[in-house]
Amino acid sequence: MRAIRITPPFLAACAAALLSACVAAPLNTEISPLNDARTWIAKAKAAGAEQCAPALQAEAVGQLYAAAHEYAEGNVHPDEQTETAAAATTAAKKAYAKCTNHPQVMRLTGVYFDTNSAHLKSASEATLNHAIKVLKANKKSDVEIAAYTDSRGSSSYNLKLSKMRADAVRDYLRNHNIAANRLTAKGYGESHPIASNASAAGRSKNRRVELHLK
């Protein structure tokens, strides 16, 4: 059997080998499914979240690592991959909102009313039930329900209609165990359009309901 010569390079190799065995490889967060979470964490950090919202920012980063771990495992827990990534994004958005005083906006795509009415169509239930889940997961957030119309009709009519629609959504949430004292409803009428009112597609985008989490 050949004797091993203990030379300085051998010592260095042993030390390096032991060091690498002790220090785990870092989790890879630089993967595309985590782009959104990373982007929001960076935005929150740039807004000073490590000082003004340290717990939320830490939650975001912790969830990012957890998500990276879930993705590194492959498809062992596919639900947890998306859940942890979404949790990281949500926490970072909240940290950013807290540090910038901007409310976190959740657009309720899929809430429909009868024409010229505040009567919610049954097709809205899936979207509203998802919103309820989000609000139950964010118990400390107060929420403004903001409704908007397109520009057809008079501005005073649109203001009134949007307020009635915001009230209808508030009532739905309240009837599904979201505390009334967390909810305020506000109609903005045709103000704050997000698309051109010159086209049907644009007007459809402008008719919307948003939750502003504060």
Add this chain to the structure above:
Amino acid sequence: MNIKLGLLAAALLFSLPVSAANWGASIDDRADALSQKLHNSHDYHAYLAINLANKAAEEKDQHDTEVAKRFMQMAEQEAAKVGSAK
């Protein structure tokens, strides 16, 4: 020869990361110690350290020991930065 063995031992010892000082302690013990040490701190790194330590304990409960060790090591590295958030 003894000098060389001594050098080898010294090199190995100095190559250990800080967290290796906790060898022998269980993940739960390390997570508890870290949480107790930092629970009154409102520093970002303290919150992150506790968050990662909790994940380590969860992984350990699921018998994923290697992952638990990795999260615990990250937690202890974060705990070492407490007070340095900028």
